[in-house]
Amino acid sequence: MSQVAAITTAVEPAESPLTPESWGKLGMWVFLAADAMSFGALLAGYGALRYGSTDWPLPSSVLGIGLTAFMTFLLISSSVTMVLALVAIQRGDLRGLRTFLSLTILGGLMFLGMQAYEWTHLIHRGLTLTGNPFGAALFGTTFFIITGFHGAHVTGGVIYLSCYLVRALLGRVTQANANAIEIAALYWHFVDLVWILVFTFVYLL
Amino acid sequence: MTPVHKQPNYIGVFWWLLALTIIEIAVIYLPIARLLIGILLVGLALSKASLVAMYFMHLKFEARTLGLIAMTPLVLCVLLVFALLPDVSATPHRTTKPSQVSTSPH
Numbered sequence: 225m226s227q228v229a230a231i232t233t234a235v236e237p238a239e240s241p242l243t244p245e246s247w248g249k250l251g252m253w254v255f256l257a258a259d260a261m262s263f264g265a266l267l268a269g270y271g272a273l274r275y276g277s278t279d280w281p282l283p284s285s286v287l288g289i290g291l292t293a294f295m296t297f298l299l300i301s302s303s304v305t306m307v308l309a310l311v312a313i314q315r316g317d318l319r320g321l322r323t324f325l326s327l328t329i330l331g332g333l334m335f336l337g338m339q340a341y342e343w344t345h346l347i348h349r350g351l352t353l354t355g356n357p358f359g360a361a362l363f364g365t366t367f368f369i370i371t372g373f374h375g376a377h378v379t380g381g382v383i384y385l386s387c388y389l390v391r392a393l394l395g396r397v398t399q400a401n402a403n404a405i406e407i408a409a410l411y412w413h414f415v416d417l418v419w420i421l422v423f424t425f426v427y428l429l
Numbered sequence: 430m431t432p433v434h435k436q437p438n439y440i441g442v443f444w445w446l447l448a449l450t451i452i453e454i455a456v457i458y459l460p461i462a463r464l465l466i467g468i469l470l471v472g473l474a475l476s477k478a479s480l481v482a483m484y485f486m487h488l489k490f491e492a493r494t495l496g497l498i499a500m501t502p503l504v505l506c507v508l509l510v511f512a513l514l515p516d517v518s519a520t521p522h523r524t525t526k527p528s529q530v531s532t533s534p535h
Contacts, residue, residue: 242495253495257502264506272513284457296450303485304443311436413485417478424474428457429467 245403252407256414259377263418266373267425270366281359286351287367287427288342295338296423302331303416306385306409316399318392325389328412332382339375343368367426374422377415384408437484449477 243249274280305327312320346367350357356364388408391397397405453473456466483489488496 242492242498250495253498257498260502261505264502265509268506268509268513271510272517276517289454289457293450293454297447300443300446300450303481304439307439307485311439410486413481416485417481420477420481421474424453424470428453428470 245406248407249403249410252410256410259414260418263370263373263421266366266370267421270370270425273360273362273366277360277362279359281363283363283427283429286358286363287346289427291338291342292423292427295335295342296419298331298335298338299416299419302328302335303413305331306412310402310405310409313397313399313405314402318395318397321397321405322389322392325385325392329382329385329389332378332385332412336375336378336382339371339378343371370422370426374415374418377418381412381415384411437489439484442480442484446477446480449473449480 240247240250243253305324309321309324309328312318312324351364351367353365353368355361385408388397388405453470456469456473459466482499488499
């Protein structure tokens with residue numbers, strides 16, 4: 225064994241001070257804090273444009289509240305199934321992990337399908353990135369950018385969770401990997417949390 | 430691997446989130462001032478976001494410093510809102526009828 229290899233194996237990696245489970249969990253929290261600032265900047269910009277405008281339409285009169293309320297219900301439900309998937313693998317229940325992870329992914333896919341339907345419907349009614357018949361042109365611009373940015377996060381989350389589902393189906397996820405599932409769950413819950421704010425600020429307010 | 434903290438009642442949190450969402454939708458139809466509706470909606474949204482962060486993301490059971498990291502974006506975004514306030518009040522704009530846009534010098 226070389227001198228470098230001997231030193232490398234001799235030194236224990238330092239424990240993460242805030243998340244003793246893993247450095248990865250701390251890394252995910254720092255990433256989510258940074259990502260939250262992206263959404264925060266978009267929502268703050270939305271507020272500045274909206275309240276600086278004199279002809280901004282009332283969102284609830286243009287956008288479908290019923291559909292998006294159901295989409296909110298879907299994301300909240302998928303957060304519950306995600307947390308149940310984590311509880312299952314923490315107990316070593318691989319079957320429970322597969323079931324609840326599948327339901328979470330299904331919830332995410334249904335959300336994306338409904339968002340595609342909503343966008344198509346609104347585009348047919350004349351709401352585009354550059355203009356609309358309801359009032360301020362920036363209403364459409366901000367709507368598509370904010371909901372699109374969130375939709376991209378949901379898409380990323382579905383791909384992220386699908387990778388773990390494939391690993392679980394191949395039997396490569398065990399109780400010892402529960403921390404990796406917890407990190408993925410943090411991302412998924414964040415996507416749910418952001419939607420709660422987007423639903424309020426873009427659709428209801 | 431088992432969690433070191435007691436499992437929260439996740440289904441109970443789900444029912445709270447659902448109830449708060451229904452209240453939010455009901456609030457927008459209340460015959461009260463828009464400002465009051467806005468305050469209620471922001472309060473309800475922050476309550477729901479807190480429930481997700483505290484129980485689903487287990488922030489309630491994590492180190493306090495991790496909570497501070499999670500709160501940082503909220504503080505910075507509130508500062509950003511205040512930083513943008515002069516723009517909101519100084520430049521009212523209208524995009525449907527460009528001829529009506531104010532031409533007064535700044």
